[in-house]
Amino acid sequence: PRPCDSFCPQNYPLYIRSVPTENELKFHYTVHTSLDVVDEKISAMGKALVDQRELYLGLLYPTEDYKVYGYVTNSKVKFVMVVDSSNTALRDNEIRSMFRKLHNSYTDIMCNPFYNPGDRIHSRAFDTMVNSMMMQVC
Amino acid sequence: MEQGPAGGSGPAAAAAAAAGTGGLLLPLSETEQQRYSELFSRCCPPPEAAAGGSSVGELFRASQLPPDTLHQITEVCGAKRVGYFGPAQFYIALKLIAAAQSGFPVRIESIKNELPLPRFMALKNDTEVRYGTPAEFHGVKFQVPHATLEKNSYKRTDEGDKQEPKSPPMSPICSPPASPSTYQRIPLSYGYGKARSGLEQQHGAPYEVRHSTHQQDGPSSGNYGAKSAPACSTPNRSLSVEREQQDSSTQYSDDPWRITEEQRDYYINQFRSLQPDLNAFISGSVAKNFFTKSKLPILELSHIWELSDVDCDGALTLAEFCAAFHLVVARKNGYQLPETLPETLLPEYLQAACLKPMRDCALFDSYSEPLPSSQQTRDFSRTEKSSAEEVPDNSALLQDGKKDDKQALKVSTTLKTIPKDFQHLTVKAAAQEPNALRARPRSRSYSSTSIEDAMKKGEEPPTPPPRPQKSHSRASSLDLNKIFQQNTQAVRSGWLPPPPPALPPRPSVSQTEQPSEVELHPQMNRPSSQAEENSSAKKEVVLAQPPSKPARRKLRTEAQGLETPELSPTINVTSSLPAVKPHLPVQKQSSKQKRAIQTAIRKNKEANAVLARLNSELQQQLKEVHKERIALETQLEQLRPVTVL
Numbered sequence: 016p017r018p019c020d021s022f023c024p025q026n027y028p029l030y031i032r033s034v035p036t037e038n039e040l041k042f043h044y045t046v047h048t049s050l051d052v053v054d055e056k057i058s059a060m061g062k063a064l065v066d067q068r069e070l071y072l073g074l075l076y077p078t079e080d081y082k083v084y085g086y087v088t089n090s091k092v093k094f095v096m097v098v099d100s101s102n103t104a105l106r107d108n109e110i111r112s113m114f115r116k117l118h119n120s121y122t123d124i125m126c127n128p129f130y131n132p133g134d135r136i137h138s139r140a141f142d143t144m145v146n147s148m149m150m151q152v153c
Numbered sequence: 154m155e156q157g158p159a160g161g162s163g164p165a166a167a168a169a170a171a172a173g174t175g176g177l178l179l180p181l182s183e184t185e186q187q188r189y190s191e192l193f194s195r196c197c198p199p200p201e202a203a204a205g206g207s208s209v210g211e212l213f214r215a216s217q218l219p220p221d222t223l224h225q226i227t228e229v230c231g232a233k234r235v236g237y238f239g240p241a242q243f244y245i246a247l248k249l250i251a252a253a254q255s256g257f258p259v260r261i262e263s264i265k266n267e268l269p270l271p272r273f274m275a276l277k278n279d280t281e282v283r284y285g286t287p288a289e290f291h292g293v294k295f296q297v298p299h300a301t302l303e304k305n306s307y308k309r310t311d312e313g314d315k316q317e318p319k320s321p322p323m324s325p326i327c328s329p330p331a332s333p334s335t336y337q338r339i340p341l342s343y344g345y346g347k348a349r350s351g352l353e354q355q356h357g358a359p360y361e362v363r364h365s366t367h368q369q370d371g372p373s374s375g376n377y378g379a380k381s382a383p384a385c386s387t388p389n390r391s392l393s394v395e396r397e398q399q400d401s402s403t404q405y406s407d408d409p410w411r412i413t414e415e416q417r418d419y420y421i422n423q424f425r426s427l428q429p430d431l432n433a434f435i436s437g438s439v440a441k442n443f444f445t446k447s448k449l450p451i452l453e454l455s456h457i458w459e460l461s462d463v464d465c466d467g468a469l470t471l472a473e474f475c476a477a478f479h480l481v482v483a484r485k486n487g488y489q490l491p492e493t494l495p496e497t498l499l500p501e502y503l504q505a506a507c508l509k510p511m512r513d514c515a516l517f518d519s520y521s522e523p524l525p526s527s528q529q530t531r532d533f534s535r536t537e538k539s540s541a542e543e544v545p546d547n548s549a550l551l552q553d554g555k556k557d558d559k560q561a562l563k564v565s566t567t568l569k570t571i572p573k574d575f576q577h578l579t580v581k582a583a584a585q586e587p588n589a590l591r592a593r594p595r596s597r598s599y600s601s602t603s604i605e606d607a608m609k610k611g612e613e614p615p616t617p618p619p620r621p622q623k624s625h626s627r628a629s630s631l632d633l634n635k636i637f638q639q640n641t642q643a644v645r646s647g648w649l650p651p652p653p654p655a656l657p658p659r660p661s662v663s664q665t666e667q668p669s670e671v672e673l674h675p676q677m678n679r680p681s682s683q684a685e686e687n688s689s690a691k692k693e694v695v696l697a698q699p700p701s702k703p704a705r706r707k708l709r710t711e712a713q714g715l716e717t718p719e720l721s722p723t724i725n726v727t728s729s730l731p732a733v734k735p736h737l738p739v740q741k742q743s744s745k746q747k748r749a750i751q752t753a754i755r756k757n758k759e760a761n762a763v764l765a766r767l768n769s770e771l772q773q774q775l776k777e778v779h780k781e782r783i784a785l786e787t788q789l790e791q792l793r794p795v796t797v798l
Binding site for chain 1: 437438440441444451452454455456458459462465466467492769772776
């Protein structure tokens with residue numbers, strides 16, 4: 016299983032991490048291409064109904080041997096997660112919870128007055144959280 | 154200082170007379186005589202007449218002069234010629250060091266002038282001296298050097314990679330068993346002392362002035378040198394000296410992450426300048442502007458903020474501010490920032506030590522905190538330690554009474570006299586116990602005082618589930634009790650702040666985590682214990698993050714609504730039976746209540762596990778059904794006549 020996270024407001028990544036680190040470029044590419052799907056889903060939603068359920072976009076598309084999950088925040092920050100299809104133990108609600116954790120950590124980062132929205136994310140706490148989450152999945 | 158004058162008169166006279174070796178009469182002022190004689194007797198035990206070469210070498214290296222200068226000095230002072238450092242040579246060498254540090258060339262002529270005292274980095278005696286101070290509080294003087302050395306070796310492993318030695322490691326000048334750890338401690342203490350002295354002198358001044366603390370080294374180190382007693386193995390003498398002359402009476406160790414009194418006062422004043430109400434917050438932007446003045450890179454400031462803003466609310470309380478300020482000071486003095494906030498900088502710890510008088514619920518605080526803290530340290534002593542040293546310390550703890558300013562002292566006492574094996578665990582645990590306590594009053598102040606933050610008000614559970622009565626003698630309300638217990642759990646599971654409404658899974662989380670680790674980092678704990686938890690409980694825990702964000706609360710409440718109904722009864726039941734820890738605020742907690750609660754917790758855990766299994770099975774079924782559906786759909790597609798063009 017090779018999860019890979021990335022956040023993209025305005026469609027450039029704020030943070031990207033993958034485990035293990037080979038084929039990283041492929042995952043980067045996948046994440047980028049999946050942004051289109053995310054945008055599609057967002058626009059399909061139409062009205063500004065943004066309750067928590069709809070923040071989670073679910074399985075964007077299963078391709079080749081991995082699945083891509085998406086999540087978008089109220090401020091249009093997108094989280095994309097790529098998971099190996101062989102990881103059947105990863106259930107939907109687990110993905111949801113992972114996204115929620117990501118979202119929470121992201122809001123923590125936002126609280127830091129030294130963080131300018133749009134900067135790349137260098138927070139160590141965030142790194143730790145993401146790493147632990149991905150380790151747990153693998 | 155008995156040896157001081159005695160040693161001073163002898164060698165001084167000898168120096169004056171024997172300086173004739175160099176063909177000059179070396180006039181020494183009073184202070185110089187004193188200082189030199191102390192240094193000399195430190196370098197060589199009094200019976201001998203000549204200083205040991207190695208110790209002298211260490212001392213010279215501590216002066217931070219380049220090695221060739223030191224060689225020159227050695228040559229000029231005549232030690233090379235005579236082959237040893239006699240008193241005359243030593244004094245000449247010291248004078249030359251002073252000259253070199255003042256920028257004069259190393260020549261005999263330059264030392265004829267009036268010179269400041271030579272400056273030496275962090276001599277070992279300084280650390281001993283500082284240890285001596287707290288020892289007098291606890292009355293275990295003889296144990297102090299030994300125990301503190303052990304503590305050093307522990308601390309070294311704990312913080313070693315965080316610190317940059319400020320001077321080349323020095324071998325201890327005196328006899329006590331010195332582990333390599335003490336070498337590293339010395340520069341730390343010095344750097345720390347430097348920061349302190351800088352702060353003392355720059356009280357209220359802007360950041361930039363701190364850069365000039367380098368010039369203050371001389372007087373401050375000279376100060377320390379003058380204070381220290383000649384013989385290292387007798388801290389008693391240094392105690393008396395130290396007590397008279399040192400400003401801070403509570404600087405127990407050279408722990409750079411511990412805030413001294415003057416530093417705290419300075420921080421509090423700075424806080425006042427930004428925000429007059431000490432119980433209120435400094436907003437993020439104000440703090441940002443303030444800390445940006447320190448000229449640290451934004452990345453580091455960001456990290457410092459992350460470390461110190463434990464409740465992640467975008468604002469700094471006084472304790473958080475002190476921690477952040479302290480980290481900035483440490484960083485500016487060259488220390489690497491830690492990965493996690495050290496215990497001594499945790500807001501709960503800091504608050505208890507420095508904010509009690511200013512808190513609204515001061516009455517309850519002052520009663521409850523000393524009580525449980527002393528109890529805890531006692532409990533911890535009993536449970537974890539095996540040495541007999543504990544017994545006199547515990548009685549000392551109890552006798553110390555319940556004064557607020559003795560809080561940290563008790564913790565540090567526990568720190569000091571613990572045998573090395575238990576030290577690591579106990580330090581963290583003991584620090585956590587006070588943290589647990591601090592967390593409670595802290596959240597209480599939030600909930601009871603409405604000044605601080607409207608966001609925090611949302612933490613109050615809308616419908617507090619019934620809880621078993623803890624017979625707090627001074628409990629002000631039922632809500633407060635619940636919040637205490639909630640916070641106990643919160644702290645158990647890590648250094649999380651006052652818990653949000655979605656408390657329920659936390660007892661199980663904290664229960665499972667508590668026995669395994671006493672670490673501060675919650676995220677590390679969660680993965681390790683998640684094997685035992687169901688995914689929905691995990692979600693709850695995730696949701697139970699600091700609630701201070703309206704967005705989060707919204708997420709959480711909606712998620713709660715979405716959760717499967719079968720979990721909610723469990724949740725309510727679970728929340729009604731919070732985890733109970735031995736150190737309840739009131740001493741007379743009945744153990745049978747604890748047992749009852751523990752059994753209830755166990756039952757709830759079992760129920761949780763059952764529900765978790767059920768949930769996973771259902772999820773599995775759902776997946777299978779999905780797969781079947783997909784298979785059927787594909788079949789349908791194949792069977793349908795192709796109509797697409």
